[in-house]
Amino acid sequence: MANIREIAKAAGVSVATVSRVLNSHPYVSAEKRRRVEEAMRRAGYSPNSNAVHLSTGRTGMVGVILPFSHHPYFHALLGGLMEEALKHQYTALLCQTNYEAGEERRYLQMLRTKQVDGLILCSHELPWAEIAAYAADGLLVACEPVRQEGISCVYTHHYEAFLTGMRYLIRRGHRNIGFCIGRRDSESSRQRYAAYADALQEIGRPVQPEWIFEGCTDLRDGMRVMDRIAAMESRPSALLVTGDEAAAGVLARSRQLGIAIPGELAVVGFDNQPISEALQLTTIDQHLQEIGRQAFGAFYHGIVQPGAAPRRMEVPFALVERTSV
Amino acid sequence: MANIREIAKAAGVSVATVSRVLNSHPYVSAEKRRRVEEAMRRAGYSPNSNAVHLSTGRTGMVGVILPFSHHPYFHALLGGLMEEALKHQYTALLCQTNYEAGEERRYLQMLRTKQVDGLILCSHELPWAEIAAYAADGLLVACEPVRQEGISCVYTHHYEAFLTGMRYLIRRGHRNIGFCIGRRDSESSRQRYAAYADALQEIGRPVQPEWIFEGCTDLRDGMRVMDRIAAMESRPSALLVTGDEAAAGVLARSRQLGIAIPGELAVVGFDNQPISEALQLTTIDQHLQEIGRQAFGAFYHGIVQPGAAPRRMEVPFALVERTSV
DNA sequence: TTGAAAGCGCTAACAA
DNA sequence: TTGTTAGCGCTTTCAA
Numbered sequence: 175m176a177n178i179r180e181i182a183k184a185a186g187v188s189v190a191t192v193s194r195v196l197n198s199h200p201y202v203s204a205e206k207r208r209r210v211e212e213a214m215r216r217a218g219y220s221p222n223s224n225a226v227h228l229s230t231g232r233t234g235m236v237g238v239i240l241p242f243s244h245h246p247y248f249h250a251l252l253g254g255l256m257e258e259a260l261k262h263q264y265t266a267l268l269c270q271t272n273y274e275a276g277e278e279r280r281y282l283q284m285l286r287t288k289q290v291d292g293l294i295l296c297s298h299e300l301p302w303a304e305i306a307a308y309a310a311d312g313l314l315v316a317c318e319p320v321r322q323e324g325i326s327c328v329y330t331h332h333y334e335a336f337l338t339g340m341r342y343l344i345r346r347g348h349r350n351i352g353f354c355i356g357r358r359d360s361e362s363s364r365q366r367y368a369a370y371a372d373a374l375q376e377i378g379r380p381v382q383p384e385w386i387f388e389g390c391t392d393l394r395d396g397m398r399v400m401d402r403i404a405a406m407e408s409r410p411s412a413l414l415v416t417g418d419e420a421a422a423g424v425l426a427r428s429r430q431l432g433i434a435i436p437g438e439l440a441v442v443g444f445d446n447q448p449i450s451e452a453l454q455l456t457t458i459d460q461h462l463q464e465i466g467r468q469a470f471g472a473f474y475h476g477i478v479q480p481g482a483a484p485r486r487m488e489v490p491f492a493l494v495e496r497t498s499v
Numbered sequence: 500m501a502n503i504r505e506i507a508k509a510a511g512v513s514v515a516t517v518s519r520v521l522n523s524h525p526y527v528s529a530e531k532r533r534r535v536e537e538a539m540r541r542a543g544y545s546p547n548s549n550a551v552h553l554s555t556g557r558t559g560m561v562g563v564i565l566p567f568s569h570h571p572y573f574h575a576l577l578g579g580l581m582e583e584a585l586k587h588q589y590t591a592l593l594c595q596t597n598y599e600a601g602e603e604r605r606y607l608q609m610l611r612t613k614q615v616d617g618l619i620l621c622s623h624e625l626p627w628a629e630i631a632a633y634a635a636d637g638l639l640v641a642c643e644p645v646r647q648e649g650i651s652c653v654y655t656h657h658y659e660a661f662l663t664g665m666r667y668l669i670r671r672g673h674r675n676i677g678f679c680i681g682r683r684d685s686e687s688s689r690q691r692y693a694a695y696a697d698a699l700q701e702i703g704r705p706v707q708p709e710w711i712f713e714g715c716t717d718l719r720d721g722m723r724v725m726d727r728i729a730a731m732e733s734r735p736s737a738l739l740v741t742g743d744e745a746a747a748g749v750l751a752r753s754r755q756l757g758i759a760i761p762g763e764l765a766v767v768g769f770d771n772q773p774i775s776e777a778l779q780l781t782t783i784d785q786h787l788q789e790i791g792r793q794a795f796g797a798f799y800h801g802i803v804q805p806g807a808a809p810r811r812m813e814v815p816f817a818l819v820e821r822t823s824v
Numbered sequence: 825t826t827g828a829a830a831g832c833g834c835t836a837a838c839a840a
Numbered sequence: 841t842t843g844t845t846a847g848c849g850c851t852t853t854c855a856a
Contacts, residue, residue, distance in 0.1 A: 177833055188843045193835060201841055223612040224553040225833035228848050233549075243595070244569040268593065270568070287548040288849095502849055513827045518851060526825050550849035553832050613833095 176217040184213040233291050236473055237281055239269045240296040246447040251296055254466030262474055275299040285312040292473045313476040315469050318362055326472040326484040330460040332365040335491045339442045339458050340373030343412045352385035352410035354420055385410045396423020404431050412440040418450040418457055425453050440499040454497040465489050501542040509538040558616050561798055562606055564594045565621040571772040576621055579791030587799050600624040610637040617798045638801040640794050643687055651797040651809040655785040657690040660816045664767045664783050665698030668737045677710035677735035679745055710735045721748020729756050737765035743775040743782055750778050765824040779822040790814050
């Protein structure tokens with residue numbers, strides 16, 4: 175409706191002065207500031223963002239790419255990220271891909287058309303090489319380890335984290351250890367699997383394919399896993415589960431089936447999500463909130479220091495001992 | 500990076516011509532069009548949206564306000580809406596509120612700052628009167644019946660839909676009918692409850708408070724309801740459930756408990772979601788996709804005919820008979 | 825069929 | 841401390 179010129183006229187000042195109070199610059203007399211604010215209030219004025227963004231070349235928005243946002247994993251990541259964004263007056267724009275490459279491409283395009291200053295990728299469908307092509311148009315941050323020119327990254331060392339989990343179970347006397355994994359095809363998944371296999375090798379045990387469960391992300395997946403284990407003649411005595419949500423499903427079903435935890439089956443989860451505390455589940459905390467915070471930090475660093483080299487940052491994990499082992 | 504002026508220079512034409520090919524105007528010679536396209540391709544050019552939006556006064560974006568998007572209810576609504584939006588070259592911007600009024604206000608503010616051309620509200624926290632104050636800044640469409648100056652609406656007649664469901668159960672001989680409802684405080688919920696109570700009155704039965712279950716939205720809620728019913732001495736013989744997701748939970752748990760459907764308990768769901776077909780659940784289809792389509796249609800009508808009066812549109816529902824009654 | 829030029833609403837360098 | 845003014849990148853008359 176009203177624009178800065180009309181406000182200036184109403185307040186009897188120049189547009190520059192109005193712009194100054196809009197951006198809380200110093201060097202505006204108290205009296206003029208008051209008059210400008212009054213004029214804005216009366217006009218119900220809000221600046222046109224398109225004009226602001228065009229003029230400044232910045233949008234104050236960062237896109238966050240994820241498949242969906244309702245899983246506790248992304249929820250935690252987002253929590254830390256948005257908290258940090260808020261602190262620096264940035265707005266996070268949720269970009270849901272539903273695991274579709276086409277959607278992801280549309281969001282990358284937003285970088286090129288200057289709708290966001292950068293993109294934080296919590297997941298990705300496209301190959302990193304294709305994504306990196308957009309580095310010229312804005313900042314790119316990944317929440318997993320990537321080695322690509324122009325992309326910053328913040329990540330957990332999944333190999334070490336899972337090795338830690340495995341050795342912990344082994345120290346507690348387990349030899350027959352099963353493994354639940356989420357999506358198979360990510361780099362992190364490969365690292366996790368490698369740690370699982372290597373740890374078994376350390377104690378001279380072969381990998382038992384029937385003890386490896388793929389596609390475990392939510393509660394119901396975990397319940398299904400427990401059903402399958404219950405039906406086995408030779409069961410594992412322990413389970414390393416990629417997410418707490420799935421681990422919670424294992425626990426829930428085991429109770430229904432009357433299988434004792436940890437007596438008959440020890441369980442180590444991953445992520446230290448709220449549900450794991452409620453269920454007293456031993457888990458590995460990869461500090462997702464911190465990853466989210468650092469991811470925004472890496473983005474913001476690139477904003478504040480244009481031309482700065484991409485960051486690589488490993489966030490430490492921690493084993494949280496409770497009563498499921 | 501590159502802007503329209505550089506493309507014009509590279510192609511040896513004026514910026515107006517470049518703008519014309521950008522917007523596929525007629526009256527551009529084939530030869531110049533080719534040269535411009537070639538120049539754009541070589542420069543990897545994409546127009547700056549902020550400049551486009553500022554200049555045109557339109558953004559080609561519509562915000563869709565909802566608490567979250569992963570529930571089948573919103574999924575269906577969004578499906579129809581986005582399909583229609585795509586058809587008219589509009590982009591839907593998902594605005595998740597998590598049921599927080601503050602978030603909703605921030606999204607309304609986007610209307611004022613011209614980041615979106617309109618807002619379609621699939622849910623709302625703020626009172627309609629407060630929302631209507633933004634009608635001056637863009638188009639407002641609600642997915643429920645509202646009577647407020649400046650707001651269009653597309654809706655199901657929930658009272659009639661639930662009356663239909665109740666009478667259907669009554670015709671099938673039921674007298675002891677329970678009722679599952681989602682959130683209590685919406686206008687639709689009130690209508691649904693009124694239909695439930697009125698139908699009981701028609702057959703001279705009182706409302707039994709213990710047969711009314713609130714807060715039923717997902718599968719697990721439905722399972723809990725079934726557990727409670729199973730524990731009752733005097734059980735209802737039929738259940739009218741606000742959403743198919745919750746109804747599916749009732750069915751799932753009843754199977755585990757060995758309670759026959761529809762023999763011991765008849766169930767009517769709502770929404771005709773995919774899961775209801777899988778489970779052969781009798782349900783009331785409120786044609787959510789159509790509501791989504793019409794909601795976008797109401798918005799788009801306001802774009803195409805500026806100044807047009809807000810629309811009110813009732814979408815018909817239909818009872819889908821399957822085997823749970 | 826084409827181009828020159830005046831905006832769209834704001835920011836920021838510069839001068840005062 | 842304030843105002844003038846030249847952009848930011850695009851669209852769209854208007855005249856040719």
